[in-house]
Amino acid sequence: xxxxxxxxxxxxxxxxxxxxxxxxxxxxxxxxxxxxxxxxxxxxxxxxxxxxxxxxxxxxxxxxxxxxxxxxxxxxxxxxxxxxxxxxxxxxxxxxxxxxxxxxxxxxxxxxxxxxxxxxxxxxxxxxxxxxxxxxxxxxxxxxxxxxxxxxxxxxxxxxxxxxxxxxxxxxxxxxxxxxxxxxxxxxxxxxxxxxxxxxxxxxxxxxxxxxxxxxxxxxxxxxxxxxxxxxxxxxxxxxxxxxxxxxxxxxxxxxxxxxxxxxxxxxxxxxxxxxxx
Amino acid sequence: xxxxxxxxxxxxxxxxxxxxxxxxxxxxxxxxxxxxxxxxxxxxxxxxxxxxxxxxxxxxxxxxxxxxxxxxxxxxxxxxxxxxxxxxxxxxxxxxxxxxxxxxxxxxxxxxxxxxxxxxxxxxxxxxxxxxxxxxxxxxxxxxxxxxxxxxxxxxxxxxxxxxxxxxxxxxxxxxxxxxxxxxxxxxxxxxxxxxxxxxxxxxxxxxxxxxxxxxxxxxxxxxxxxxxxxxxxxxxxxxxxxxx
Ligand SMILES: Nc1ncnc2c1ncn2[C@@H]1O[C@H](COP(=O)(O)OP(=O)(O)OP(=O)(O)O)[C@@H](O)[C@H]1O
Ligand SMILES: [Mg+2]
Numbered sequence: 001x002x003x004x005x006x007x008x009x010x011x012x013x014x015x016x017x018x019x020x021x022x023x024x025x026x027x028x029x030x031x032x033x034x035x036x037x038x039x040x041x042x043x044x045x046x047x048x049x050x051x052x053x054x055x056x057x058x059x060x061x062x063x064x065x066x067x068x069x070x071x072x073x074x075x076x077x078x079x080x081x082x083x084x085x086x087x088x089x090x091x092x093x094x095x096x097x098x099x100x101x102x103x104x105x106x107x108x109x110x111x112x113x114x115x116x117x118x119x120x121x122x123x124x125x126x127x128x129x130x131x132x133x134x135x136x137x138x139x140x141x142x143x144x145x146x147x148x149x150x151x152x153x154x155x156x157x158x159x160x161x162x163x164x165x166x167x168x169x170x171x172x173x174x175x176x177x178x179x180x181x182x183x184x185x186x187x188x189x190x191x192x193x194x195x196x197x198x199x200x201x202x203x204x205x206x207x208x209x210x211x212x213x214x215x216x217x218x219x220x221x222x223x224x225x226x227x228x229x230x231x232x233x234x235x236x237x238x239x240x241x242x243x244x245x246x247x248x249x250x251x252x253x254x255x256x257x258x259x260x261x262x263x264x265x266x267x268x269x270x271x272x273x274x275x276x277x278x
Numbered sequence: 279x280x281x282x283x284x285x286x287x288x289x290x291x292x293x294x295x296x297x298x299x300x301x302x303x304x305x306x307x308x309x310x311x312x313x314x315x316x317x318x319x320x321x322x323x324x325x326x327x328x329x330x331x332x333x334x335x336x337x338x339x340x341x342x343x344x345x346x347x348x349x350x351x352x353x354x355x356x357x358x359x360x361x362x363x364x365x366x367x368x369x370x371x372x373x374x375x376x377x378x379x380x381x382x383x384x385x386x387x388x389x390x391x392x393x394x395x396x397x398x399x400x401x402x403x404x405x406x407x408x409x410x411x412x413x414x415x416x417x418x419x420x421x422x423x424x425x426x427x428x429x430x431x432x433x434x435x436x437x438x439x440x441x442x443x444x445x446x447x448x449x450x451x452x453x454x455x456x457x458x459x460x461x462x463x464x465x466x467x468x469x470x471x472x473x474x475x476x477x478x479x480x481x482x483x484x485x486x487x488x489x490x491x492x493x494x495x496x497x498x499x500x501x502x503x504x505x506x507x508x509x510x511x512x513x514x515x516x517x518x519x520x521x522x523x
Contacts (some may be wrong), residue, residue, distance in 0.1 A: 057333065140392055143368030143427075147382035147434050148358040157381055242374075242413040245457045 009209040017200045020077035024196030025217055031185065031192060035117030040171055041176075042118060043125020044120060046073045046153060047163075050126070052132045073126060080123035088182035089116045109190035117182060121174050121271040128170045131162035164238045172229035176222045280307040281343075282438055282469055283328060283360070288322055288337035297323045299493040301337070305438065305471055310464045312501075313473045314344035315490030316516060320394050321473040324490070326382035327473070329360045358386055361431035365443040367423040369415040375426050377404065379390055379433045387434065394433075401429040405459045421452030432463075439463070441472040477520060481505055489513045 005240035050073050054066045093112045097105030106112035136159050144154040197214045201207045285304040288397060290298040297320045302372045326332040328339060330346065330353055339346050346356050370378050379398035384390045384400045394515055402408045405425035415423055424444055431439055445453040457479050464470060464483050480487055480501060487504040489497040497510040
């Protein structure tokens with residue numbers, strides 16, 4: 001009885017205001033997605049900056065610069081992790097033009113929202129990335145050094161790809177938090193999903209049916225994200241098995257070589273797979 | 279005999295802990311130099327100083343008579359000439375066996391992808407790991423990992439290879455496969471410095487043996503001199519302890 005009434009009300013509101021909701025969903029996804037991507041980029045940059053190695057032999061100016069950068073990143077992380085995003089939004093949207101007498105300001109809610117979500121996510125990701133970099137065993141860094149790779153090359157080809165894979169769950173976490181937490185952006189008149197609820201409820205006084213629609217919509221968004229992230233994680237983990245290379249897979253190149261050790265065999269499986277060739 | 283690397287008055291301290299004290303040694307071209315000694319005597323530290331994974335506190339390291347501590351020498355280029363294999367393999371976990379052996383060639387030596395591939399496969403064949411080019415490090419055994427690590431180092435075409443207890447982390451049945459790869463390298467004339475507890479390998483393969491004791495080279499000589507007729511009391515003590523285990 002109550003349920004059929006609720007469903008009817010929901011249907012009524014949906015038919016009349018569906019474009020408000022759909023528009024809200026679209027804006028929420030866009031904001032959360034762009035904010036998370038930019039936030040990750042900021043986080044990676046901060047994490048990389050914080051893990052630049054210094055040795056006693058380095059030039060004093062380089063050492064001073066590295067320590068200054070670490071201090072700045074630290075301050076950024078503490079400030080943006082330690083204050084509510086809604087205040088940051090208000091602060092930048094209204095405060096920037098106030099402080100600079102209108103010389104600097106955000107002209108629309110989009111840019112300001114993206115800016116705020118990005119630097120907020122970046123502050124969280126900075127710590128995650130730093131931890132992720134430090135979690136890769138030192139041996140791999142030494143392995144890279146021992147073949148002459150520079151710090152930048154080691155980071156780029158060895159450490160960061162593994163860091164990305166390891167912190168993917170946290171990136172997903174941040175994305176899902178962003179889908180929900182961007183709802184505070186109605187404060188600077190950004191029309192995301194929650195703003196749609198406020199305007200519909202304000203117009204119809206149907207708070208509960210509208211809230212029900214919102215709950216379902218948010219849940220769908222977060223569930224879909226979870227699924228996509230799981231798939232991505234699986235893809236990055238790579239194949240769980242490998243195929244032994246056969247002689248013909250190697251031969252186009254093997255034929256051009258005259259390796260004196262061709263056909264050497266240090267284990268049994270090797271003999272099996274190369275048996276045909278010898 | 280051509281000297282490739284020379285250590286002159288090399289010292290290393292970690293804080294107040296002096297680990298290497300005035301080490302003098304030379305590595306000759308084509309020689310297999312085994313470094314033996316008790317745990318904590320500074321073997322790894324000496325080896326790590328040679329390719330500057332540790333910075334010496336004082337003294338000098340010469341590569342073909344040029345100091346590598348000189349700031350004008352490119353450290354990364356020097357390391358392509360002096361490769362290293364570790365006890366813990368240190369393969370790149372995000373790459374296949376083949377890619378592990380290609381990345382340094384492509385990024386450091388700037389070889390083309392095809393050239394790097396051909397060269398990598400050549401050395402993977404040499405260590406008997408060519409069939410596994412598509413495997414990732416977590417999918418192969420310890421002995422296989424160490425052979426890949428050797429191929430990765432060889433693919434850079436180094437002049438000298440340093441080994442820090444390459445078989446110590448391996449199950450006994452895998453020690454042989456790694457040692458036989460190293461033996462065949464030695465036969466081909468590779469210049470090697472091997473820190474090892476495998477006295478059999480040192481006896482059979484080495485031309486020179488250094489015995490380290492508390493941060494100094496207490497005795498050095500041919501394997502015969504060290505193993506059958508050690509002069510230093512410490513050497514005798516160490517050998518009787520390790521050989522009668
Ligand atoms: N990074 C470090 N910081 C402080 N002390 C260190 C460091 N590395 C090594 N040491 C110390 O230096 C001494 C020599 O270590 P080293 O690893 O060179 O010995 P080793 O001869 O290789 O021993 P093992 O046979 O156990 O590998 C040890 O007392 C060790 O505690
Ligand atoms: Mg050691």
